[in-house]
Amino acid sequence: KAGVTQTPRYLIKTRGQQVTLSCSPISGHRSVSWYQQTPGQGLQFLFEYFSETQRNKGNFPGRFSGRQFSNSRSEMNVSTLELGDSALYLCASSKDRGGSGNTIYFGEGSWLTVV
Amino acid sequence: AQKVTQAQTEISVVEKEDVTLDCVYETRDTTYYLFWYKQPPSGELVFLIRRNSFDEQNEISGRYSWNFQKSTSSFNFTITASQVVDSAVYFCALSEAEYKLSFGAGTTVTVRA
Numbered sequence: 001k002a003g004v005t006q007t008p009r010y011l012i013k014t015r016g017q018q019v020t021l022s023c024s025p026i027s028g029h030r031s032v033s034w035y036q037q038t039p040g041q042g043l044q045f046l047f048e049y050f051s052e053t054q055r056n057k058g059n060f061p062g063r064f065s066g067r068q069f070s071n072s073r074s075e076m077n078v079s080t081l082e083l084g085d086s087a088l089y090l091c092a093s094s095k096d097r098g099g100s101g102n103t104i105y106f107g108e109g110s111w112l113t114v115v
Numbered sequence: 116a117q118k119v120t121q122a123q124t125e126i127s128v129v130e131k132e133d134v135t136l137d138c139v140y141e142t143r144d145t146t147y148y149l150f151w152y153k154q155p156p157s158g159e160l161v162f163l164i165r166r167n168s169f170d171e172q173n174e175i176s177g178r179y180s181w182n183f184q185k186s187t188s189s190f191n192f193t194i195t196a197s198q199v200v201d202s203a204v205y206f207c208a209l210s211e212a213e214y215k216l217s218f219g220a221g222t223t224v225t226v227r228a
Contacts, residue, residue, distance in 0.1 A: 043216075043221075048215060090160060092160075102214060104165075106152070108158055109158040
């Protein structure tokens, strides 16, 4: 069974550019969430999507956005990149939002460097 | 306020020693879930265990064991007879009603041969 797949794995962008990261959840999983990991702030929740609707959003500026498609695949976008956006971006999926179905599995992440 | 506290920043042991990682959480919800993840240098967060707030039964899985105590809001993790491959950063996380994970700062475990 394939795990959570994230693309691209590594990318370098210039300040001011935008970036789109992609995530394919485990087959049958309907909830997709995104996390940012930096040495200074640790792992922080960005947002969660379920059935193509954003259900929850973390404390990040509006430059960070996302969406989920009907096949549960998700993308996140960061516009007007800043140096501080350099981070590991992790996508996670779970079968459901609660109860016994909410074991949360993570992908390998996308390493973003902003120069 | 920090919802998940991992007081140990780094632990270094010699192979075959036991390692216990501490995790203390804070929540007002009666239904919540606790997780442990392992993060090797590659970056992926590897799921180890999930416990819900109604299940205080402790568990042993191979060399891993977990001790969940609601009375002290702790969810500790032990690696028995550690191996070099256990070297990684270990994260404890809490999921409450909003279904998002709040992570601790992580504990770096180094197992020396």
